[in-house]
Amino acid sequence: MRDVAVIGVGCTNFGEWWDRSFRNLFVEAGVMAIEDANLAGEQIDAMYVGNMSAGRFIEQEHIGALIADYSGLATENIPSTRVEAACASGGLAFREAVIAVASGMANIAVAAGVEKMTDVDTSLSTDALAAAADREWEGFVGATFPGLYAMIATDYMHRYPLTREQLAQVAIKNHYNGARNPIAQFQKEITLDTVLNSTMVADPLRLFDCSPITDGAAAVVVAPLETAKKYTDTPIKVLATAQASDTIALHDRRDISTLDATVAAGNRAFKMAGLERKDIDFVEVHDCFTIAEICAIEDLGFCKKGEAGRLTAEGYTALDGNLPVNTSGGLKACGHPVGATGIKQVYEAVLQLRGDAGKRQVAGAEIGMTQNVGGTGATVAAHIFGRT
Amino acid sequence: MRDVAVIGVGCTNFGEWWDRSFRNLFVEAGVMAIEDANLAGEQIDAMYVGNMSAGRFIEQEHIGALIADYSGLATENIPSTRVEAACASGGLAFREAVIAVASGMANIAVAAGVEKMTDVDTSLSTDALAAAADREWEGFVGATFPGLYAMIATDYMHRYPLTREQLAQVAIKNHYNGARNPIAQFQKEITLDTVLNSTMVADPLRLFDCSPITDGAAAVVVAPLETAKKYTDTPIKVLATAQASDTIALHDRRDISTLDATVAAGNRAFKMAGLERKDIDFVEVHDCFTIAEICAIEDLGFCKKGEAGRLTAEGYTALDGNLPVNTSGGLKACGHPVGATGIKQVYEAVLQLRGDAGKRQVAGAEIGMTQNVGGTGATVAAHIFGRT
Numbered sequence: 040m041r042d043v044a045v046i047g048v049g050c051t052n053f054g055e056w057w058d059r060s061f062r063n064l065f066v067e068a069g070v071m072a073i074e075d076a077n078l079a080g081e082q083i084d085a086m087y088v089g090n091m092s093a094g095r096f097i098e099q100e101h102i103g104a105l106i107a108d109y110s111g112l113a114t115e116n117i118p119s120t121r122v123e124a125a126c127a128s129g130g131l132a133f134r135e136a137v138i139a140v141a142s143g144m145a146n147i148a149v150a151a152g153v154e155k156m157t158d159v160d161t162s163l164s165t166d167a168l169a170a171a172a173d174r175e176w177e178g179f180v181g182a183t184f185p186g187l188y189a190m191i192a193t194d195y196m197h198r199y200p201l202t203r204e205q206l207a208q209v210a211i212k213n214h215y216n217g218a219r220n221p222i223a224q225f226q227k228e229i230t231l232d233t234v235l236n237s238t239m240v241a242d243p244l245r246l247f248d249c250s251p252i253t254d255g256a257a258a259v260v261v262a263p264l265e266t267a268k269k270y271t272d273t274p275i276k277v278l279a280t281a282q283a284s285d286t287i288a289l290h291d292r293r294d295i296s297t298l299d300a301t302v303a304a305g306n307r308a309f310k311m312a313g314l315e316r317k318d319i320d321f322v323e324v325h326d327c328f329t330i331a332e333i334c335a336i337e338d339l340g341f342c343k344k345g346e347a348g349r350l351t352a353e354g355y356t357a358l359d360g361n362l363p364v365n366t367s368g369g370l371k372a373c374g375h376p377v378g379a380t381g382i383k384q385v386y387e388a389v390l391q392l393r394g395d396a397g398k399r400q401v402a403g404a405e406i407g408m409t410q411n412v413g414g415t416g417a418t419v420a421a422h423i424f425g426r427t
Numbered sequence: 428m429r430d431v432a433v434i435g436v437g438c439t440n441f442g443e444w445w446d447r448s449f450r451n452l453f454v455e456a457g458v459m460a461i462e463d464a465n466l467a468g469e470q471i472d473a474m475y476v477g478n479m480s481a482g483r484f485i486e487q488e489h490i491g492a493l494i495a496d497y498s499g500l501a502t503e504n505i506p507s508t509r510v511e512a513a514c515a516s517g518g519l520a521f522r523e524a525v526i527a528v529a530s531g532m533a534n535i536a537v538a539a540g541v542e543k544m545t546d547v548d549t550s551l552s553t554d555a556l557a558a559a560a561d562r563e564w565e566g567f568v569g570a571t572f573p574g575l576y577a578m579i580a581t582d583y584m585h586r587y588p589l590t591r592e593q594l595a596q597v598a599i600k601n602h603y604n605g606a607r608n609p610i611a612q613f614q615k616e617i618t619l620d621t622v623l624n625s626t627m628v629a630d631p632l633r634l635f636d637c638s639p640i641t642d643g644a645a646a647v648v649v650a651p652l653e654t655a656k657k658y659t660d661t662p663i664k665v666l667a668t669a670q671a672s673d674t675i676a677l678h679d680r681r682d683i684s685t686l687d688a689t690v691a692a693g694n695r696a697f698k699m700a701g702l703e704r705k706d707i708d709f710v711e712v713h714d715c716f717t718i719a720e721i722c723a724i725e726d727l728g729f730c731k732k733g734e735a736g737r738l739t740a741e742g743y744t745a746l747d748g749n750l751p752v753n754t755s756g757g758l759k760a761c762g763h764p765v766g767a768t769g770i771k772q773v774y775e776a777v778l779q780l781r782g783d784a785g786k787r788q789v790a791g792a793e794i795g796m797t798q799n800v801g802g803t804g805a806t807v808a809a810h811i812f813g814r815t
Contacts, residue, residue, distance in 0.1 A: 040531050098558055099558050100480055101511070104805035104806045112672070113675075116687060116692075118670035121511045124492065131491075138527055142529050142531075143530075170482055284506060285496075
């Protein structure tokens, strides 16, 4: 396999965009990424797009072809493939693009992610998202995602020393970072009171423990490392790409507070990169709910089970801490257009490693990691990136 | 890239199965393929599954994880990825599995395809399928797939010498072949009268010009060619994997009677395999409607534009003709569970090349081809297979 590098990135601002369609959003992100890589469209060999549920949100499938067409690439007849793994769709689309270039099947590949969620009302979007869980054994009996993650939080807080206040610190930190990210849906700092006095969604999770419903798109361009310098002065090397599955239903897990797919994908990624946890300078994790960030930090092996709440409250994961987590603001403050999130994580990692992250720059960042979760952990993608 | 071979295949019988769920169907096909390859489940490194619209048909997304889980492989945490490209979902899932093994990222990969279409009524399934076309510019103004292919047929018959009787011969041939295929939904021969007197669906296409709504699943196992003999005495080599895109809307095409994505994917496949058209002993094409088979034969380069109708009527594409087309019975007689069709085509090609196709065996078949179409031709996958 050839080494692969990211040579261009683009991302729309995330939000509730009634004036821009699904098509507008991905074209905007795609053009940014292609221009950032100093490419012409016809130099692209392959496209992969992560999207969870355009079928339910905008009644459109066949998203790969749609994207190639509306990006003006239909006349080139380039292969364009949609990948779906619920909220991990973007992470998996990136991984397939990396594999295509590593194999030699493609030379320059675009990995994109897109979701347009606000064209339907909240009851339909909640139901569409519930299709990421086990419809027959979870959805049909009324389980929705806030409810499922509330069960994880309840189990976790019963077994480990995590306080309600520590959990709130995840949201406070991510909003602090999001306030320094121009693409974030919520660019506003919040306080402990904001979280603790917000509406209860599913006990113990309140409104400010939950990521929002969002429209957005992100795109990145990958190429063989050996030719990457032809396109950019700052190629970012893909040091590892890993993926793992688990049971789709939460109740079938060995342990509902540990995401075994995160453990497996993390271990595989570190093995592939030949690195240790201490080598990582920052990490973007999948904080669809505050409890998910707590689990992710532990399940990736950055601390022992039960310690992440205390470490978060102590500032260990803050922008100036030992291991900055979710410098972008995470899903919590950036917003969570589900198919786009995994690609937005790669976008953030690349900006950090280029030194282009502005007010949220991690000083001297050399190696970064991303973790993208589908459902309650039935699919996890983990990637590690390094400066070249 | 490593050479890749198919080492195991499985397929459910296709039909309207109210007693078997989506989950039952893919587990049945997957177990058949794994047993056929003499493997244990834990030897599998990766899974790719083609599915168009479980989100609309059974309100379930996150199909990769679901399949890994219900196949008993969740405890192995193997990567499992859903690929979607409308009716070409299966062909693209197969292609990603081949790329994963060719790259070295996986050693043994399963490519599966599944669709459960009969749990909803026909108006919903027709609307779900319309999501393969351009929803904003085709679906919202009332275009459905029979209507779109009827436009292709009308344009074609205006410009080329294709008679209504020649078109019917496609259906008659495919039902003849399907009557010799134990997995086909319709195992019954038909006559010219059956086709010409069947209900008009969208002029000039009648009921027997159209493939049906179907439940079914198919799975194949791929491995590096160099180790394939460890698992089977009859590995089938993947000589080429190719894919191409075109505009999603029919009205945006250069020529609506020529599928440029078929032309491009076909040319790429022949170039990759280093073969010529005359080297192909049989081909499985995407006959979602009779006119689609006529276009496919021509667009793959097996004859000139305008000749396929006459050649079909003369028996050129019959089981004992010069180029047997759709020996399985095609989508017309086998049925068309959309995500499964591309994998079923590979299943048929492998059976033919092993000499295991029973009453529909093409004598001395050495090299076969498959062509799988998404929408009206916005995505096409083309594969070439050979005996080893």
